[in-house]
Amino acid sequence: MSIRLRLTLWYSGILAGMLLSFGVAFYYYMDYTTYQGVRSQVREQALRLPVKVSIDFWDRLDLNISSGAIQGEFFIQLYNYKEGGMRRSANLHNAGLSFPVPDASDTKKSLYEGFDSVKVNGYSFIVYQRPIIYDNTLIGLLQVGAYTGLQERYLANLRTILIFSSLIAILIAFTVGLLLARQALRPIENVIRAARQIERGSDLSVRIPLEGPPHDEMGRLTGTLNGMLARIEKAYNELDEAYKAQRRFVSDASHELRTPLTTIRGNIDLLERMWLPALEAPGGKGEPISEEEAERAAIFREAMRDISEEAKRMSRLVGDLLSLARADAGYVMEKTDLALLPIVEEVARRAQLLPRKAEWRVGDLSAIVNAHVRGNPDFLRQLLFIFIENAFKYTPHGYVELSARRSADQAGIVVRDTGIGMNKEQVPHIFERFYRADESRGKTAGTGLGLSIAKWILDEHGGSVEVTTKEGAGSTFVIWLPATFPEPSDSDIMEPTGH
Template sequence: MTIRLRITLWYMGLLILVLVILCSALYSYVRYTTGQDIKNTIDRTVQDIHITQSVDFWRSLQINLSPRIENKQVIIQVVDYITGQVRYTSNLADSGYNLAYPEPDSNLQAAYSKVDINGSPFKVLSVPITLKDNSLVGLLQVGVYTGKEEQILGNLRLILVLASVSVLLIAFLLGLYVSRQALKPLHRVTVASTRIEGGQDLGIRIPRGKAQDEIGTLTDTLNGMLSRLQQAYLDMNQSYDTQRRFVADASHELRTPLTTVRGNSDLLKKLWVKLSADRVEQHHIDLSLEAIQDISDESERMTRLITDLLALARGDAGQIVVKSPVELYPIVAEAARKAALLPRTAGWKNELDIFRTIVIEADRAYLQQLLLILIENAFKYTPSGEVRLSGVRRDHAVGIKVQDTGIGISEAELPHIFDRFYRADVSRGRTAGYGLGLSIAKWIIDEHHASVEVYSKENEGSTFIVWFPIADQSLTVRVEEDDRE
């Protein structure tokens, strides 16, 4: 059963209950007032009848009726319990019908009853006639024709039933229409969900009406959920594409050193097996040393790749970087010294005086690793020109600035440079690497609650500025005291 039909049926049930209560109350009121009118008519008729009751010497009941009753709608019957004589009005005599009356009883009370005289309904009041000593001598019965009232009540019942049925039918059709209109947004939700389930288009959004109601709120919530779902799906696809590209690159990069290691190992094995029986010459030794050097270099490449992957895995596992107050200048100076020893074709300059006396909350090893990643990355993509390390201070923050005049990064690729396994297309095949360095750098930046700004333009170079909050003065004093000790 659909929600639309259930809502309509619930609405109909409540309406039926209300109609039953209202119709019952109306019918009961009309019936009660009609009955009271009939009783009042009977009571007035009884009051208009003057009965003089007495018993003569022969024990005969003398009853005098005045005035004379000529109303055809009223019947009167008087019973004499002493002589058994029954007197009645002419209209009752003409009908040939005698009203039934009870046997004489001292406990007889006035009572109403309903009788049918030749198909005509009457309501009869029976009143006992007593003497002054309360002895029962007769019975007065007055009846009023109630056919018109019964017809009115019957017509009222018919009108109420027909009107109720008509109202219910109209209400049912109207309820279906109203519920259909009210549930249209839910239908749109169902259609959109079905299309999304079929994988047709995650960009579908549910049209929202102007009404600020629960369905509007539901539509906003579902549209927000769909937006997040679409973004998650796009991110997942992008991540899969990046990882597939990385797997291809890593497979190639790992296969190359492994092939070199295996080839040189086989060469050494064959060479020294042959030389075991012959004289060892100098070119044999040179060839062996060259093979060993190749094995060492390729092993170092694989070690760096595995080290980078391990660093990212630790970050994913939720490893927390333990920070403490450290002077920034010695760390930057040490990174600059090591950077000067890195292989490069570009010039190298640094300006570090701004970092003196500055203290930040950091981990020494991770901070130095961050600087070396940025500097090495600048060397890698700067075949000619210059790489510069400097600093900038702003309010309560200090920025470490690594600037180069290399190949730069396109505007389209700039938002993705910190993604794992990402390598700009312009660098693929030109520079060695796996696209992990900047991802590790971003993780270190985030763990230090720092921020990074990147400015780049193709064929003009790139600038990375990492901002660290400066520690308060008390930490600076504490560090200086520790250094003196």
């Protein structure tokens, strides 16, 4: 629910509460004042009426009222509890109406003196009753009433007017409040619009237009946000320039380091071919060497081997940094339509020559026999070698297996190992640059860049990787690539025949 709607509902709710309180108070005030005059007249008439008590010739108790005492349009009824008779005024008698009389045994009602509202045949009356006591005995009941139908209709109309006018007022207030809230919160809409524009386009030069006085709350908020955006833009531009300079440095350094490293490796290979035979037989072919010379030859041999290994490691690191520099610079690979199986078979053949301790297995590759992908063959080979070398690195014993899977529109290359595995909490981080699992630090060589390069190659090919791992039980990487599987033509499945 938006702030605008919440504010409008709050305003409308407060207004509705105020109108309800006012309407109830006003209605009860009108009810009191409308009936108060009628009650006063009825009570005054009831108290003024003289009731005659007499005994007739047959010793019957007779009750009567002097008709001259009756004033106004009042309805009078006198009930004789002793004889059971009833006397009514002409207006009651002619209308065929009579007020209800409480039973004499119900002293709470029969001895009650005061007002009561009654309905007789659908007609509303206010009745004041006065018990007639003679010789400390209840002998009769005087009831004086006034017709209140007009007052009831008046109050009913007033109630209807109050209800409908309140509803109309609330509806108008809700509509006007919604429009006012929209107008008042328009600067916030501008803030949201500018923030979305920045989010979609990363354009930090966007500023929020100022509407209304600059010194009110919304004006100060807009000014503060524009100032914040200006500082963020400046910081972002500085960081972007620094990042570009860093990318240029890494790219330039990688390019510059490749040549001397290649020279070092070439010279080390030359020295190994020239010096080692001389060190092993300094006095001529087959001539024995002294212990000191043998020790010196061993030191030279170990030093050249270390230099060679470090030069190879530096070359790999420089190559990885160059690949990542290309990725950061937005390098676009040249892609063509190509068959996937020949690339996988070539990688499988060359993988058996990699340094390893685990057994190398090539499983079932029939799932990608007809798979065609759009990609770069060199980078696809590099992608597969990264996962295979990574598997060899963390599999000190057991085996590493290459196989294939297939889905509706994807080809999957599976690299499975029985190595040390990983904790599942580490899986989301393995494609981060320079990240290495804690269990492997100090035990295996590496820079932590291989899987980052693999992730870049996968992203460039629109692929993904599925990781299943368990500590001590190995890992399985499934490399999924978008692929098509055209049906083989007759010429592809016919065996060649001689003539």
